[in-house]
Amino acid sequence: MVSGTVGMGTALGAVLVSLLAVPAQAAPAGAEREAGVAAEELAAPDDAGLRQVLRTALTQGAPGAMVRVDDNGTVHRLSEGDADRVTGRALNTADRFRVGSVSKSFTAVVLLQLVDEGKLDLDTSVNSYLPGLLPDDRITVRHLMSHRSGLYDYTNDMFAQTVPGFESVRDKVFSYQELVDLSLAKPLNNAPGAAYSYSNTNFVVGGMLIEKLTGKSVRTEYQKRIIKPLKLSSTSYIHPDTAIAGRHANGYLPDDDPALPMVDATEQTVSWAQSAGAVISSTRDLNTFFSALLGGRLMSAEQLAQMQQWTPVNSTQGYGLGLRRRDLSCGVSVYGHTGTVQGYYTYAFTSKDGKRSVTALANTSNNGTVLTTMAGTLESAFCGKPQTTAAARSTAGAQPVERYEDIAPSIARD
Numbered sequence: 001m002v003s004g005t006v007g008m009g010t011a012l013g014a015v016l017v018s019l020l021a022v023p024a025q026a027a028p029a030g031a032e033r034e035a036g037v038a039a040e041e042l043a044a045p046d047d048a049g050l051r052q053v054l055r056t057a058l059t060q061g062a063p064g065a066m067v068r069v070d071d072n073g074t075v076h077r078l079s080e081g082d083a084d085r086v087t088g089r090a091l092n093t094a095d096r097f098r099v100g101s102v103s104k105s106f107t108a109v110v111l112l113q114l115v116d117e118g119k120l121d122l123d124t125s126v127n128s129y130l131p132g133l134l135p136d137d138r139i140t141v142r143h144l145m146s147h148r149s150g151l152y153d154y155t156n157d158m159f160a161q162t163v164p165g166f167e168s169v170r171d172k173v174f175s176y177q178e179l180v181d182l183s184l185a186k187p188l189n190n191a192p193g194a195a196y197s198y199s200n201t202n203f204v205v206g207g208m209l210i211e212k213l214t215g216k217s218v219r220t221e222y223q224k225r226i227i228k229p230l231k232l233s234s235t236s237y238i239h240p241d242t243a244i245a246g247r248h249a250n251g252y253l254p255d256d257d258p259a260l261p262m263v264d265a266t267e268q269t270v271s272w273a274q275s276a277g278a279v280i281s282s283t284r285d286l287n288t289f290f291s292a293l294l295g296g297r298l299m300s301a302e303q304l305a306q307m308q309q310w311t312p313v314n315s316t317q318g319y320g321l322g323l324r325r326r327d328l329s330c331g332v333s334v335y336g337h338t339g340t341v342q343g344y345y346t347y348a349f350t351s352k353d354g355k356r357s358v359t360a361l362a363n364t365s366n367n368g369t370v371l372t373t374m375a376g377t378l379e380s381a382f383c384g385k386p387q388t389t390a391a392a393r394s395t396a397g398a399q400p401v402e403r404y405e406d407i408a409p410s411i412a413r414d
Helices: 029-034 047-059 100-116 141-145 162-169 176-184 200-214 218-227 283-294 301-307 368-374 376-383 390-397
Strands: 002-008 064-071 074-081 311-314 317-319 324-327 333-341 344-350 356-362
Touching: 047 064, 047 074, 047 368, 047 376, 064 283, 064 376, 100 141, 100 200, 100 218, 100 283, 100 301, 100 333, 100 344, 141 200, 176 200, 200 218, 283 333, 283 344, 283 356, 344 368, 344 376, 356 368, 356 376, 368 376
Parallel strands: none
Antiparallel strands: 002 074, 064 074, 064 356, 311 317, 317 324, 324 333, 333 344, 344 356
């Protein structure tokens, strides 16, 4: 099934507040390169390129794939394939879905708002707020939010075998403490602050901090601070309930053995992730969220600058505080997060000023080929039609293969 529309949407909210520049010492070459590319200089989104990315993902095993681009009032909507393999219902960009680790950006926003309110300090030991929780008093809040705590990611063990691991936790309800205990059964990956090492444990502890400092649930704080102010009508946090309300895309999880059928993973508690990955949303809502974030509407300019102090991930990516930066082949850098949860791959990114935002989804996971392919939506959405110069082809070819996911990040998915 195929659909695609381009139209005029209502611009997000009021005039966006100017974004404070990222501190120079924290910005690797990719971010510096992008500084001279103003929003009005971005090439027009390449709808044909977007369509080709989606169709390629289907040939590689995704039941469906879709993308929405909100470009300063103009909306591009493209979708291919099925939302439901049983009924054959076509995937639609209005469908809700599980966003996985894009949830980390929601958690980070709440934490940075608490910094603005004087209730949290980024460079204070986590154990000052949650006494005795972590094995090293040197682990700070900033270390958590930038994945530099050294805390082991328990999902490496939980999902070492993809489908059996998922089925063992599909309906299980964990406490935050239980998840932290799973992590602490293993030694730290590195000394606090020494290196970037992606770990879901960091944002589980982030959820604990939110609940300790506010006296409210993570769900309540998401709702009060983000969902309600931004009018995110398709966004929710329903843990530990399992069903996605309203029209939604089913998520399909391939087994590690390709001879076995895919599992419908739509209904689950996502209790294994919670504040690290249990948000449900839509393409429109995620574009609204990241546009508001980079546009300066969710925290002070000071905290937004802190959020964009980048730790290098690889030659084309950096990680801030619950925020990813990706450097594209055309010299533009974009800001947002990726998300993997069983049955769903999400890319949600925006331009430096928040005026062009893109969310793409494939309703599958455990498929590194599809994961890599869907990253191409960012190239088509922000760089436009491919350039034909030898230099451009060389740069585009240097984009890394996406072999690792936001869950079980030490396990390569070929």
